Amino acid sequence: MTCDVLIVGGGLSAGVMALTLVEKGFTVTCLEQGGWTDPAAYPGGTPFWELARRTKWSADPNVRRAPSDYPIDVSESDMAIMLYNGVGGSSVLFGAQWARLTPGDFRVRTLDGVADDWPISWRDIWPFYEMTDREFGISGLGGDPAYPEGEDYPLPPLPLSSAGTRMAKTFDELGWHWWPGSNAIISRNYDDRRPCVLRGTCQTGCGEGAKSSSDQTHWRKAVAKGVKLITGARVREIMVSDNGLATGAVYFDRDGKEHRVDASVVVMAAGGVGTPRILLNSTAKGSGAGLANSSGLVGKRFMGHPYVRIVGYFAEPLKSWHSHAGANITSLQFYGTDPDRDFVRGSKWAVVPTRGPLDSALSLPDDDSPWGENLHLRVNRELGHGIALDILPEDLPEEANRVTLCDDGFDSDGIPAAKVSYSISENTSRIRAFNVARATEALKSAGAHEIHVSDPATSGMVHLLGTARMGNDPETSVVDKWGRTHDVPNLFIIDASIFVTAGAVNPAATVAALAKRTSLYLAENSRDQVTA
Amino acid sequence: MTVRPQPEELLETGHRVTLAAVADVLLPSWKGLPSASDIELSGKPVDRVLSYAPELAPRLAASLSAVGDREIPHALREMLENDRKGLDLLLLVCCAAYYMQPSVQERTGYRGQEAEVIDRAELPAYLEDGTLERTVAPPNVAREFATLEEAGL
Numbered sequence A: 001m002t003c004d005v006l007i008v009g010g011g012l013s014a015g016v017m018a019l020t021l022v023e024k025g026f027t028v029t030c031l032e033q034g035g036w037t038d039p040a041a042y043p044g045g046t047p048f049w050e051l052a053r054r055t056k057w058s059a060d061p062n063v064r065r066a067p068s069d070y071p072i073d074v075s076e077s078d079m080a081i082m083l084y085n086g087v088g089g090s091s092v093l094f095g096a097q098w099a100r101l102t103p104g105d106f107r108v109r110t111l112d113g114v115a116d117d118w119p120i121s122w123r124d125i126w127p128f129y130e131m132t133d134r135e136f137g138i139s140g141l142g143g144d145p146a147y148p149e150g151e152d153y154p155l156p157p158l159p160l161s162s163a164g165t166r167m168a169k170t171f172d173e174l175g176w177h178w179w180p181g182s183n184a185i186i187s188r189n190y191d192d193r194r195p196c197v198l199r200g201t202c203q204t205g206c207g208e209g210a211k212s213s214s215d216q217t218h219w220r221k222a223v224a225k226g227v228k229l230i231t232g233a234r235v236r237e238i239m240v241s242d243n244g245l246a247t248g249a250v251y252f253d254r255d256g257k258e259h260r261v262d263a264s265v266v267v268m269a270a271g272g273v274g275t276p277r278i279l280l281n282s283t284a285k286g287s288g289a290g291l292a293n294s295s296g297l298v299g300k301r302f303m304g305h306p307y308v309r310i311v312g313y314f315a316e317p318l319k320s321w322h323s324h325a326g327a328n329i330t331s332l333q334f335y336g337t338d339p340d341r342d343f344v345r346g347s348k349w350a351v352v353p354t355r356g357p358l359d360s361a362l363s364l365p366d367d368d369s370p371w372g373e374n375l376h377l378r379v380n381r382e383l384g385h386g387i388a389l390d391i392l393p394e395d396l397p398e399e400a401n402r403v404t405l406c407d408d409g410f411d412s413d414g415i416p417a418a419k420v421s422y423s424i425s426e427n428t429s430r431i432r433a434f435n436v437a438r439a440t441e442a443l444k445s446a447g448a449h450e451i452h453v454s455d456p457a458t459s460g461m462v463h464l465l466g467t468a469r470m471g472n473d474p475e476t477s478v479v480d481k482w483g484r485t486h487d488v489p490n491l492f493i494i495d496a497s498i499f500v501t502a503g504a505v506n507p508a509a510t511v512a513a514l515a516k517r518t519s520l521y522l523a524e525n526s527r528d529q530v531t532a
Numbered sequence B: 001m002t003v004r005p006q007p008e009e010l011l012e013t014g015h016r017v018t019l020a021a022v023a024d025v026l027l028p029s030w031k032g033l034p035s036a037s038d039i040e041l042s043g044k045p046v047d048r049v050l051s052y053a054p055e056l057a058p059r060l061a062a063s064l065s066a067v068g069d070r071e072i073p074h075a076l077r078e079m080l081e082n083d084r085k086g087l088d089l090l091l092l093v094c095c096a097a098y099y100m101q102p103s104v105q106e107r108t109g110y111r112g113q114e115a116e117v118i119d120r121a122e123l124p125a126y127l128e129d130g131t132l133e134r135t136v137a138p139p140n141v142a143r144e145f146a147t148l149e150e151a152g153l
Ligand SMILES: Cc1cc2nc3c(=O)[nH]c(=O)nc-3n(C[C@H](O)[C@H](O)[C@H](O)COP(=O)(O)OP(=O)(O)OC[C@H]3O[C@@H](n4cnc5c(N)ncnc54)[C@H](O)[C@@H]3O)c2cc1C
Pocket: A008, A009, A010, A011, A012, A013, A014, A031, A032, A033, A034, A059, A082, A083, A084, A085, A086, A087, A088, A089, A090, A091, A093, A094, A095, A096, A097, A098, A099, A203, A233, A234, A235, A236, A269, A270, A271, A272, A274, A275, A278, A326, A462, A463, A464, A494, A495, A496, A497, A506, A507, A508, A509, A511
């Protein structure tokens, strides 16, 4: 089988590219190891939801263990790794918070003397944020003073929950920045989809189709327009010709049978763990260390936003499990670097819903018997009485934090498993500590009588970034500013691997915008594109 | 046709007896909430959990074997120290079964995640009461932006 463009992975970034290129007349094939997920299968509207989140609908592939999942060795990671393998990728389970990087995020080296600058500025990406906001149907309110002026969102913001309203009032009283959340959840009918019904189960898939996961927003259309999406196709390696050009990929179907697809251009979109895994498992002539890896940086500089959830408990009932699971309101008050603090960079805060009784019942501290009257007391105190703030600290890129191939673990097709080695750095720990202190103040001034802070050991990282960074210099980066690998001129990367720095916002909006930018670049420059 | 596993296939009788005793220690009656045995948790409620997540059954059986016929609070405390995963599994299965029961939901007020139609007509209060108008650019973001603008970056 041959095609113009072969996309490896069928997630969020891949959907944006597949639809864009097929509309421009290219023949596009995509290999996705998972399948379509039937929205009727999502557990949100069933009594099993809380159990489902901890079993077959867990975001942790090591817990979920679906046939489409590959094992991830996290024995040397401070936190677990969360992702989804199927059409739509992790957007199937994402919380749908849709936030842009700030202008300063593209220039961290210039501003703070640490990490690196991106090879693009905020001005290069802004038009693509606006394009993909329309494609995904973002609900939000324009005019946030944290950002440069631009187009308004296509849909009005989602309603605030009681928790969002209370924290907006508190931030207002404290004189802190806040803004209604922008989310990839439709608040009105849009693009043949019906609006959100605020069930709050977004992170186990949206049965209503209101959440803008890319299976809904892009893949259905892309396939209808002629993209050949091969599901159950697990890619083992990228093939390379003797003259160093990518020629296609080798994959296994669900029966373990090996196939190959030839292509003029190959695009990696397997995510921040999946892409380095495949590249490290591929070889170019004369290179023993994986494909597109002359810099030695494939898999390195992994950043994960090791978030903290801090929950304040209030005497009065707030029914705080009830709201969409995106950002109700956000605050960038402590975003970016304050020269007077003992750390660089900062964090984003979002008010999110709390969960049902199982969450409280299963999170009792060890020091007392976590059962019997203690358990009832805890659930009684917490259920519906909490306000949760998710704090995303900016992780700086460090080479020791990395994705490698596992020596002794394999997936069901015999491909080496991924291994993530990750430690929360000193700088990130300081950001976390500072922000937990500020969030405690805010929650207390809102009236909370008790505060709980999540433990990294029981949390997971959902933002998998930086493992094939973008840059101008082939010695210190994997792809150029268009996502083209420096080493292989017809091999591109468009997923979250290419982030230079992580910022402190959820990455999906930026992943989508960068994928759109590369797609249009490819389309406009196809005549000059070198092919195998 | 899906064939439902029989109760005995999900959990053998001996383990069920241990589970009933364990569940009553984990979830005694409290301020109007039923105890595990009041709702016969080790019967249909636990079958419901194991039918939904059959992969939990072998681990549950292992945890119950570890409890054996020891005094339950003592066995649980030992698990708390030496086998947290085993204890967590007991808690997960029992609490999932418990909080899904209608009589328990009646008391807690949590009936699962409920849907609500968004009221399109309602104008957000923050647009009317001036709160949003007062919000200003976050200080570090604004400073960084100004620095970059000045440098033409
Ligand atoms: C629980 C959860 C909550 C999140 N919440 C948010 C949020 O609120 N806001 C936000 O901005 N971001 C959020 N994210 C992150 C966001 O979903 C990701 O950043 C985004 O989906 C990344 O897009 P991607 O294209 O890089 O990878 P993905 O969307 O993950 O797609 C990668 C695809 O590649 C496939 N693949 C991998 N390896 C192979 C192989 N060998 N062969 C074939 N196919 C392969 C996978 O199956 C997958 O479908 C969340 C993620 C999770 C897991």
